[in-house]
Amino acid sequence: MVTRCKVWRPKNLQEAWSIHSQTGIDQSCFVSGGTWLRTQWEAGLLNSPSDIISLESLEELKKIIVQRTENNQEFVKIGSSTTIADCIKNPILRKNTEALVMSCEKIAAPSIRNQATIGGNILTAVGDTLPALLIYDAELTWYDGKLFESELLEKWLITRQFEPHKNETRLLVHINIPLEENSKKSFYFHKKIGRRKTFTPAIVSVAGKGKINNLNNFQSVTLAVGGGSSLPIKLFEAERVLNGFPFSLSLLKKVHTAIFDEYVVVSDAFMTDQYKKTVAANLITAELCNIVEQGGDQNAVG
Ligand SMILES: Cc1cc2nc3c(=O)[nH]c(=O)nc-3n(C[C@H](O)[C@H](O)[C@H](O)COP(=O)(O)OP(=O)(O)OC[C@H]3O[C@@H](n4cnc5c(N)ncnc54)[C@H](O)[C@@H]3O)c2cc1C
Known part of the structure; x- marks a missing residue:
C-alpha cells in the first residue's frame, strides 16, 4: 500500500x-x-x-568549528546534519578526533556516506560513531522549541537503555567534543568487526585513546564498545584497571577480564553474547599490545 x-x-x-x-x-x-x-x-x-x-536546508547544522567555553576550554562543535563523508574530510576532526574519523570511514559505502549524517547515526542509538564519540566525552546540544540543552552522550545512552521505546522528541543541533593536546605519546584506535568486511553494520566496534608516559604507564585511557543492537557503553572498569599502570601481560589479562565482565550484550540469531564479549576484549587488548610494541609514539591503529 x-x-x-x-x-x-x-x-x-x-x-x-x-x-x-x-x-x-x-x-x-x-x-x-x-x-x-x-x-x-x-x-x-x-x-x-x-x-x-527534512533538515536538509538548515545550513547552521552542517558546520564544524572550534569554539571556547567560558572557562577557556576549546571544543569542536559538529553540526548534527554534517554528513559522514564531510566528517571524514574535515581537517579539524582529522587532527583532533582521529578515532571518530576512523569510525566514519568504516560506515557503509561512499554513496551512503555522502547522504548519511552524524546526527542521524547518533539518533539510531546503535551507530558506529558512538563508541568513538564516547571516548571523547562528546556532549549533545538539543533544542526543544524554547531552550538549548546540553547532555553528555553517555548519559543520553543510559536513558535510552531504560526507555528504549520512548522516541526522542527533541532536535539534535550539535555535538560538542572537548579538545585535548595531542602529545607524541598519545594513541587512539577504532576497530569494527562486521559479518562482512565492509558496507555492513558492526557486530562489535571498539574505540580507545590515551597516553603512555616515560615510565611506560598508561594514562588518561578511555575505552568504549558497541555494535549490533546493543547500546554502546564506556568501559569504566577496564579504564580503571589500566590507568597508572605499566604494560605487562598480567595487566592485559586483567583488562581482558574487566571488559568481558563489564560488556553486557545479548545473543542474537548469529552470535552468542559470550562470543561478542570475547571479540571486544580481544580487539582492545590486541590494540593495546600493538601500541606498546610500536613504542607508544605511533598513533592510529585502524
Ligand atoms: C546500505 C546501508 C549500510 C549502512 N551501514 C552502516 C554502517 O556500517 N554503520 C552504521 O552505523 N550505520 C549504517 N547504516 C545506517 C545509516 O546509514 C547510518 O546510521 C546514518 O548515519 C544515519 O544517518 P541519517 O542522516 O541517514 O539518519 P536518518 O535516517 O535521517 O535519521 C535517523 C534517526 O535520527 C532521527 N534524526 C535525524 N536527525 C535528527 C536531528 N537533527 N534531531 C533529532 N532527530 C534526528 C530521525 O528521526 C531518525 O529517527 C547503513 C545504512 C544503509 C542503508
Missing part, C-alpha cells in the same frame, strides 16, 4: 520546531540523510509518519 506523507523543508531551527509541534510530535519525524529511516520504513519496522521534516 502506498502511504502519502507531507514533506516540510524548514529554513531554520525555530521553523523546524514549529512544524514539529503543529503537526503533532508523535506524527511527524525529523529526517537528516534518511538512510536509516528508509530501511526502517521499507522493512516495516517503523510506521511512515504523516509529516516528514
Whole structure:
C-alpha cells in the first residue's frame, strides 16, 4: 500500500520546531540523510509518519568549528546534519578526533556516506560513531522549541537503555567534543568487526585513546564498545584497571577480564553474547599490545 506523507523543508531551527509541534510530535519525524529511516520504513519496522521534516536546508547544522567555553576550554562543535563523508574530510576532526574519523570511514559505502549524517547515526542509538564519540566525552546540544540543552552522550545512552521505546522528541543541533593536546605519546584506535568486511553494520566496534608516559604507564585511557543492537557503553572498569599502570601481560589479562565482565550484550540469531564479549576484549587488548610494541609514539591503529 502506498502511504502519502507531507514533506516540510524548514529554513531554520525555530521553523523546524514549529512544524514539529503543529503537526503533532508523535506524527511527524525529523529526517537528516534518511538512510536509516528508509530501511526502517521499507522493512516495516517503523510506521511512515504523516509529516516528514527534512533538515536538509538548515545550513547552521552542517558546520564544524572550534569554539571556547567560558572557562577557556576549546571544543569542536559538529553540526548534527554534517554528513559522514564531510566528517571524514574535515581537517579539524582529522587532527583532533582521529578515532571518530576512523569510525566514519568504516560506515557503509561512499554513496551512503555522502547522504548519511552524524546526527542521524547518533539518533539510531546503535551507530558506529558512538563508541568513538564516547571516548571523547562528546556532549549533545538539543533544542526543544524554547531552550538549548546540553547532555553528555553517555548519559543520553543510559536513558535510552531504560526507555528504549520512548522516541526522542527533541532536535539534535550539535555535538560538542572537548579538545585535548595531542602529545607524541598519545594513541587512539577504532576497530569494527562486521559479518562482512565492509558496507555492513558492526557486530562489535571498539574505540580507545590515551597516553603512555616515560615510565611506560598508561594514562588518561578511555575505552568504549558497541555494535549490533546493543547500546554502546564506556568501559569504566577496564579504564580503571589500566590507568597508572605499566604494560605487562598480567595487566592485559586483567583488562581482558574487566571488559568481558563489564560488556553486557545479548545473543542474537548469529552470535552468542559470550562470543561478542570475547571479540571486544580481544580487539582492545590486541590494540593495546600493538601500541606498546610500536613504542607508544605511533598513533592510529585502524
Ligand atoms: C546500505 C546501508 C549500510 C549502512 N551501514 C552502516 C554502517 O556500517 N554503520 C552504521 O552505523 N550505520 C549504517 N547504516 C545506517 C545509516 O546509514 C547510518 O546510521 C546514518 O548515519 C544515519 O544517518 P541519517 O542522516 O541517514 O539518519 P536518518 O535516517 O535521517 O535519521 C535517523 C534517526 O535520527 C532521527 N534524526 C535525524 N536527525 C535528527 C536531528 N537533527 N534531531 C533529532 N532527530 C534526528 C530521525 O528521526 C531518525 O529517527 C547503513 C545504512 C544503509 C542503508
